[in-house]
Amino acid sequence: MRDFGVGFGHLVQGQKWVARHGRRFGFGLLPGLVTFVLYVGALVGLGFGADDLVAWATPFADDWSSPWLGLFRNALTALVFVFGLFLSVITFTAVTLLVGEPFYESLSEDVDRDQGGEVPESGLPLWRELWISARDSLRLLLRVALYGVLLFACGFIPVVGQTVVPALGFCVSGFFLAVELTGVALQRRGVELKERLSLLRGRRAAALGFGVPLILVFLVPFVAVFLMPGAVAGATLLVRDLRGENADEERTEDAPDGTGPGIRPQGVA
Template sequence: MPAPVLSGPQYLREGLKLVLGPGLRLFVLLPLTINLLLFGGLIYVALHQFGMWVDTFMPELPNWLSFLNYILWPLFVALVVLIMFFTFTMIANVIAAPFNGFLAEKVEVVLRGTDDFPTFSWGELAEMVPRTFSREMRKLGYFLPRAIGLFILSFIPTVNLIAAPLWLLFGVWMMAIQYIDYPADNHKMSWQDMLAWLRAKRWQSLSFGSIVYLVLLIPGVNVVMMPAAVAGATLFWVRERGAEALVVEKRRS
């Protein structure tokens, strides 16, 4: 059956159970190590630069409006958190992409009970690097123009009040794209076809992207949940594609 509209938490929860199982732990260790190093760097940078970045984004108000600083400050703190989080998450995913793609393969093998992918070898993993790197660059090509537009919007007085909500919505959509693209790419689905497929399942995709975005904002938890997000996205792919195949089969018969 197709997934319910708000199925994101269920997929992520099941994905976490899968990656903690004995059959997949080995394929989680490398991306987990990479995530630990990168998020350690994020915390270090945040501690040293956070206040300066908030001051940079905060608009300068005349004295008679100074009371608004108490209202605006939390909003711009949230804006900086969202920008920092999303930037470092994208970097982490670019570096970990081959391992995440391979993890998505192994999750699909567990789910389907059949292995249609090549047997694991370091050579196979190395061969995945150019393909997954190219796909990550395609994601960056999709992300950067929109992120730059939102970044510029953040500096426009008054208009920048909507920047944080827009960053949040864009981040949720990008989380769905980021993780569901791994199984889609393993099946050689083109970038445009993958986007069209996600748009056709917009609410299910946003539900999954929302819960992933939320848990990845939690320090410590985010390191473990990135592999779980790969597994959850693969569950999303297998079940939704399987449901579509059944619909097509019924129409033919």
């Protein structure tokens, strides 16, 4: 539970960091706003066109008598819209990070700089960073989809499906959200997706403490837009903790006379 609190603490500290740096917060909102507008437009279009899509996909039901035709197609239309809404929730973070790659990378660098010590840079061209980000996001979404299918099947188990399975679903979603968000800072450090997963599994409770509260508030429409900049900042702080970089800053240096370690003053690189 202590590590869970550590992860949650980094999430809170990330939100506080962007609150103290208003300009960074403003720039960090832009990708989320753009993505939100695109998603709203897509969902509105789906809402108006879902019935036509269902009618086109089910020509075999054209001759069904009333009320079965209406009940069948209305149920399918509702399922199509719910599926679209589900896809928008699980892909929003990945798409926002992709759209705002330069913004969030710069924000993450500022957090590193503010904390002192080295500020890692990938040294890759933008197109290469975007390609890596898109590739890794797709891999993560496939993992989430696999877990989603398994949890959906388990949802039919009496009692367990209505209690344990939803809790597991939030934990799985929160963990992968933490993986997604820490990717901004870890990609700058040259850490591949496989290593990222291993790093966060090694501190699973911290990853859950960061990701689960975030996934819960992301369920509220439009909230994700305002929390994204702070989430990226908090994920950078989490990365520094996971990799022991904060401890490196506090590491003592040799004393001038060579007899032992001296003390490095706070804030001195």
